[in-house]
Amino acid sequence: MAELALSTARRWARTPTAARIAIVYLTARIVTTTLLVLAALQSTPLSRFGAAPGLADFVVGWDAQWYWTVAEYGYPTTLPLTDGGEVAENAWAFMPVFAYLAKGVGLVLGSWGAGALVVSLVAGYLACLALHRLLRDRIGRSAAMWAVVFFAAGPLAAMFQVGYAETLFLLLLFLALDATTRRRYALLYPLILVMAFTRPGILAFALFLGLHGIVRWVHRRRDQLSAAEVVHIVAAGALAVVCGFAWQVIAGIATGDPGAYLATELSWRRHWILGGVDGFIPFEGWVQASQFWFAQWGMPQEWGPVALVLLVTAVGAALLYSPQVRALGTDLRLWSASYVLYLLAVFFPQSSTFRLLLPLSPLWGALAVPRSRWWRWGVLGLCLLGQWFWIYHVYALGNTFWQVP
Template identity: 70%
Template sequence: MADRVLTPARRWAQAPIAARIAAIYIAARLATTGLLALAAMLSGPSSRYGAEAGIADFVIGWDAQWYWLVAVDGYPADLPRTEAGEVAENGWAFMPVYAYAAKIVGLPLGSWGAGALVISLVAGYFACIALHRLLHERIGSAAALWAVAFFASGPLAALFQVGYAEALFVMMLLFAIDAVQRRRYGILYVLIPLMAFTRPGILAFALFLGLHGIVRWVRRAREPLAGREIVHIIALGALATVTGFAWQAIAGIVTGDAGSYLATELAWRRAWGMGESGFVPFQGWIEAASFWFAQWGMPGWWGLIALAMLVAALVAALLFAPSVRRLGVDVRLWSASYLLYLLAVFFPQSSTFRLLMPLSPLWGAVVPRRLRYRMAVLMLCVIGQWVWIYHVYALGNTFWQVP
């Protein structure tokens, strides 16, 4: 009798890790589908999707429309302009890998949206595989599986089922970080260009490679650093830097305007009353700190203090928090690099939550020891997912609800 009671647990433990991750991922996707269906039921006349919304409308909603437009019409050679003569929102803000991959996959399926959904779903599964691979030697296989469950069910999990490039980018990113961690640099010559033309963020990876190289040099007495590895790190850092600026150069060549890409990105800031003075690194967060606190009826300088405290707290967590430290130096270096990148180039608004998805390796730092606490974290993940879905899909109708 005891053996029969234990059989399901033993079968689970003995199943291939890919199968266990698949079971977790499928369960998470079913839960997300239910939440999206509920959001469709609650979508009303004031929502951009209307009272007759369906899940398929969400798949191709918001920025997915831009990826679809790129796949259908390509990129504009003449930048669209507002009545004031400023560069308007246009397709140059959306990179081509996901847009055209969805078009190719969607051809036999009958639509671009179907292709986009398949790519996001499949990429999400392999991102879970990569996350477990990245974490299991640091925190143990069981804890890594829980990190996968949090990742697959978290507040941003709907991105595995809509026409956004995040799932594809994060999948490649997690495999790339794992390759760096295992000193298998060769695969990065393929992954870096693909990431660079999937979504912004490869410049953060260039910084990460630079910091990784410095750490390896400092530790070379404890961990030998071969000459070929030095060559790889330098070459890959250069590749990430060049491809990180390549899209700006391509946009400039096609449109005849060297500043077309930055002007396009800043067009989205103008909806918030920002971006009029051009791009200045770190200015977005400084302006936003004052802007948001003023919106909340508080002095703007409080926002600057809050921003400084936030940065200090993040630095302290990456340097000193035991749960973060045990993830390994490369995960911490990537997290620091990407956070610095966000501070340098983005204006925080509703999309900022989505932009945190490349920090997914940090799910390994929030896995509690006790089962009941793990279940509590999982429940909070699902609740957070519903809050996000409800606001950006069921209620979404204006620029401050963009996912």
């Protein structure tokens, strides 16, 4: 038995990295498909998907319907309004790249849903390859492979198999982070352009590039910084900022309402805030949400902001002092801090919070750094348990706004 295990380990070690990741990814997709089938069997007429839905229903469910709407009908030139005269939910909240790419692939396969599934699956595999490349020189090939395992089988693994833009965005993000850490700045321009119109988040990358440039400037004597690199960092950062606000400008021009995009985004927040939302104020969403959730849990509302401060402090301490996180290197820590700050500034934490945390996936590497075998298998077990919990509540039971993935 020991000889067989040793022989298997040797064959696995000789297998090309891309093939090993393919095996991991395929196995993870089989597990996720099994969990989705179980969720379908437990779905009831009270669920959004009805009794005994098919897997295709899950692919085009929830926000995937908005991407389908964009692909089929484009964006409204007149903003829809609620009975109270406020801007209603509409397609301007969803970027065009994934929607139209899925449509193009779907023209060959026969439906938008089929195209969306293939785009998500292929982008997910390529994202696994990119994540391994991003981490391997920092934490070693074995730990990087375990990080890919956690990523591919994590609690939000259903995103690899539904019509959401997440895996495509993650692929572009990992490639952009890798290009930055390897100082191949010229590659950032096309990646930023596509990433900016795939899903929100490019402003976080702009902040990351700014911090990356500052760190390189501070350490320029022992880490040479050329004039060409300075130009690239500044230009790429400026491009990310421009692209970060471009969609608001496009929505404003198309609708004739300069505040069209922000009003659209805030239309989802009204489900959560009693009395509605007057306008967008950076960082206000998390304060409001902390009070909302503490009230929901039967605790004093004023405890919410205190808990929020403690949470932010804990995350900051982990990024600064945790040896496992420090092993990932300065750039990945800067990206994580930039994205967390971006979420704090613009997001209202609700049912989509865990999905919005996916761009922090390089942090899987911190859980994969050399530890005991039992630790890694334990993390994987928690990933699978979390995956089932999420799929069950979102797809088997999902029927209201607080169960939107």
